[in-house]
Amino acid sequence: MGTGWYPVALAEGLERGTSTGTRLFGRELVVWRDSADASHVWEDRCPHRGMRLSFGFVRDNHIACLYHGWQYDTSAQCRYIPAHPDLAVPATIRVATHPSVERFGIIWAYNELDSNAPQEFAFAECAPVTPVRSLYVDASAAKVFDALVLAECPPLKNDGGATQRSRTDALVSLKNGSDEILVAVQPLSDVETALHIVIAGPPDVYRGDIQKRVSAWGEALRREIEGTARHAGEVRHEVAP
DSSP states (O other): OOOOOOOOOEGGOOOTTTTEEETTEEEEEEEEEOOOOOOEEEEOOTTTTTTOOOEEEEEETTTETTTTTOOOOTTTOOOOOOSSOOOOTTTTTTOEEEEEEEEETEEEESSTTTTTOOOOSOOOOOEEEEEEEEESSOHHHHHHHHTTTTTTOOSSSSSSOOOEEEESSEEEEEEEEEEEEEEEEEEEEETTEEEEEEEEEEHHHHHHHHHHHHHHHHHHHHHHHHHHHHHTTTTOOOOOO
16 A cells, blocks of 8 residues: 555536545545535544434534534534533544545545655646546556556547556556647556546537547456456455355
C-alpha cells in the first residue's frame, strides 16, 4: 500500500449535496460535496456506532449519519446530535479525514488519515478536461498498469501516429499528437481496481462521439485486463454466505 495521492471519483459525477462510498486499498471512504461545491474524502464511518456516512445525507455544509442523525461539518467535527439538541458537542467527536483535492476533473485523496499532504503532482494541471467514465476492473492495480504501459492511444482528432506514454503511481497519460487520454488508477483492493478516464481537452471539442469512442476503448481495455488476470489465476476473494 503506497503513500501518496490516489483518485477516488470523477469530479463531474459528484453533484452538490450528494455523497458516495468507495474504497482505497480496502479502506472504506465517503466522498461528498457540500453546498459551496467543495469535495471531501473521509473515513466512511460515523464515530458513534460505526454506520457508513455514505448511507446518510448531505444538508448544506453538513453530512449526517443515517442511523441517529449526528451531523458533521466540513472540518469533520460533530456539530449536532438530534437526541441531545442543546448539548455542546465535545471536540473529540470527529471523523477521520483524508486530505483531498480536485485535479484533471478527478477527486484525489492522500492515502494517510489526518495528515498534511504534499501538494505536488507529477503531471502538470491540464484544463479543461472532458470526463469520460469510471470503470471497475476485477484485477489488481499492477495488472492494470501492465496493460496501460502497452496501450495505444486511439486517434481522436488526429490521423494517428505513435503513442507517447508517461505515468506516476496513480496516473497514466497516453498521447497521440495533440490528443491525450488520462487514466487515473484507484486500487480498491488487492484484486479490484477502478479506472477514472478523462480526455485532456475542452468538452466542446471532445464531447459526444469522441467520448463514446474513448469509452469503448476503456471497455475493451477492461476485458483485456480481466482476461489476463483470470489466466494468471488472479480472482476476487468472495465472501462466503
